[in-house]
Amino acid sequence: MRYFQLWLESTRLSGFMNQARFGWPICACLHFLGLSLLLGTVGLFDLRLLGVAKGLSPAAMHRFVRWGVLGFAINLITGTMFIVGKPDRYIYNPAFELKLVFLLVLGINVLVFYSIVHSKVAVLRPGDSAPLGAKIVAATSFLLWIGVICAGRMVAFFIP
Numbered sequence: 001m002r003y004f005q006l007w008l009e010s011t012r013l014s015g016f017m018n019q020a021r022f023g024w025p026i027c028a029c030l031h032f033l034g035l036s037l038l039l040g041t042v043g044l045f046d047l048r049l050l051g052v053a054k055g056l057s058p059a060a061m062h063r064f065v066r067w068g069v070l071g072f073a074i075n076l077i078t079g080t081m082f083i084v085g086k087p088d089r090y091i092y093n094p095a096f097e098l099k100l101v102f103l104l105v106l107g108i109n110v111l112v113f114y115s116i117v118h119s120k121v122a123v124l125r126p127g128d129s130a131p132l133g134a135k136i137v138a139a140t141s142f143l144l145w146i147g148v149i150c151a152g153r154m155v156a157f158f159i160p
Contacts, residue, residue, distance in 0.1 A: 001091060008087040017085025024085065031078040037071025039145060046145075049121065049130040049138035058124045092160035099151035106144045113137045 008014055017023045041064040047053065048061050083090045090096045117134045124130060130138070 005087045005091060008084050011084060013081065013084045014087075017081055023081075027078040027081050030074055031082075034071040034074030034078065035149070038068045038075065039071075039149075041065055041068035041071070043142060043145060046138040046142040049134045050142070051129065051135075054129070055126050057126045058121050058128075058130065062122070089159060090155065093155055093158050095151050095154035095158045099148055099155070102144050102147040102151060106141065106148070109137055109140050109144065113141075 017027070044053075045058070045061050045065055045068075048056055048058055113134075117131070117137050120131050121134050
């Protein structure tokens, strides 16, 4: 792992992140905006499946999920920039490892949603309750995103 850290530290991107005056703050702002897009769409969709705002159509709400995907892409890019900028802060950090585990389980959860649950949710009308499987996937998603946020925030406090 040490060789990986040294290689990351030798990259131009690492140099940029550590030398550009506004590199880190701009990435932090973009990371927050990406997270807002992600949770503002996926989080609300999860809440709808859990029974909040049942007057809204899940199919109509699902159209906004693409904005959540954009938010995730922004976070993936800026998160990678953080890791490359200060690899020692991340690759040895238990909070970061926990965040990665949450993200991995979220990825599995997305696969379960689109392979098993989505077809049942797509036909729901306003006022309809989501099936139990959709509620389980939505609750899992919502709780894991909270975990990602908390673990990501804890990275700053568990500096190796």
